[in-house]
Amino acid sequence: MGDKEKNVEDILKPGDIIKEKWIIVKMIGMGGFGQIYEAKYMKSGESAAVKVESSQYDKQVLKMEAEVLQKMKGKSKYICKFFGCGRESKFNYIIMSLLGNNISALRKATDSGYFSTSTALRLGVQMLRAIRSLHDVGYLHRDVKPSNFALGMGRHSRRLFIYDFGLARKFADDRGMLRPPRDTKCPFRGTLRYASLNAHNGQELGRHDDLWSFFYLMIEITYGQLPWRSLREAERIKHAKMRFDHKRFFELERVPKELKPFREYLESLDYYTKPNYDYLIGRLEFGMRERKIDKSEPLDWERL
Numbered sequence: 058m059g060d061k062e063k064n065v066e067d068i069l070k071p072g073d074i075i076k077e078k079w080i081i082v083k084m085i086g087m088g089g090f091g092q093i094y095e096a097k098y099m100k101s102g103e104s105a106a107v108k109v110e111s112s113q114y115d116k117q118v119l120k121m122e123a124e125v126l127q128k129m130k131g132k133s134k135y136i137c138k139f140f141g142c143g144r145e146s147k148f149n150y151i152i153m154s155l156l157g158n159n160i161s162a163l164r165k166a167t168d169s170g171y172f173s174t175s176t177a178l179r180l181g182v183q184m185l186r187a188i189r190s191l192h193d194v195g196y197l198h199r200d201v202k203p204s205n206f207a208l209g210m211g212r213h214s215r216r217l218f219i220y221d222f223g224l225a226r227k228f229a230d231d232r233g234m235l236r237p238p239r240d241t242k243c244p245f246r247g248t249l250r251y252a253s254l255n256a257h258n259g260q261e262l263g264r265h266d267d268l269w270s271f272f273y274l275m276i277e278i279t280y281g282q283l284p285w286r287s288l289r290e291a292e293r294i295k296h297a298k299m300r301f302d303h304k305r306f307f308e309l310e311r312v313p314k315e316l317k318p319f320r321e322y323l324e325s326l327d328y329y330t331k332p333n334y335d336y337l338i339g340r341l342e343f344g345m346r347e348r349k350i351d352k353s354e355p356l357d358w359e360r361l
């Protein structure tokens with residue numbers, strides 16, 4: 058935990074009761090904007106995650122998060138279940154399915170620092186489907202990164218879920234009409250390491266920008282790192298991305314060559330163009346067929 062987080066007081070404690078139904082078990086995480094607790098439904102013992110933000114905090118992100126989870130209800134198997142939300146005098150909260158390990162933690166736990174091609178391609182297909190389902194409902198994620206995809210629990214322990222919708226933005230209305238992009242410079246949103254060049258340049262982000270972040274993520278989980286991983290300044294990271302010679306990564310066996318056309322394809326997209334998700338998913342599935350990867354074979358962390 059960073060110093061910023063250590064200074065923040067716990068909003069809830071074990072035994073506290075939310076909505077008269079959910080009892081807090083323990084704190085399980087702390088993000089930039091709030092705290093996450095494990096809770097149990099008192100009647101059935103079902104587990105859930107409660108995300109809490111102080112009502113004193115200026116940047117309230119839970120409203121957007123609740124909106125996305127509500128809109129996605131029953132629409133995608135890659136998004137957490139939404140059990141409710143509410144407001145107490147000192148904090149706002151949302152209750153959703155409890156998730157397991159995230160992709161960033163799982164990658165760091167490997168001996169090599171990267172996933173096998175079999176695991177990476179299978180994760181890639183699920184991540185792309187998750188991103189597509191969010192876009193289908195009219196939202197951009199705007200912070201696609203390995204720590205925002207986590208495995209489910211129990212019978213969903215091999216399924217990836219996309220989460221953390223605090224920076225999401227509605228780009229299309231319910232009939233699918235695009236919101237016109239703002240022509241003023243947009244404040245930076247997201248995480249520098251995975252941000253698209255558009256995000257660095259303060260442009261209105263579109264569906265292709267979530268896919269750029271996905272592309273960087275895939276290089277990281279298959280190669281083990283991104284060339285700008287030790288840079289901190291936005292300008293230097295941006296220049297490293299502009300110089301990024303992605304082709305040399307594909308000379309290595311461990312970076313699937315099926316990712317090679319992604320960059321050119323993403324460069325051909327703009328805010329208005331609906332990405333061809335089937336094409337991208339198809340590339341990864343083709344890679345799985347070529348290598349005779351069986352969907353049921355153990356994932357890297359299941360081999361331990």
Ligand SMILES: Nc1ncnc2c1ncn2[C@@H]1O[C@H](COP(=O)(O)OP(=O)(O)OP(=O)(O)O)[C@@H](O)[C@H]1O
Pocket residue numbers: 085086087088089090091093106108137153154155156157159204220221222223
């Ligand atoms: N549904 C969930 N189940 C289990 N753990 C969760 C869940 N949602 C979030 N977490 C954990 O809590 C931590 C913080 O969550 P989250 O990323 O949503 O918050 P955030 O404030 O937006 O964080 P950040 O600023 O780091 O992106 C994450 O590291 C994650 O491990």
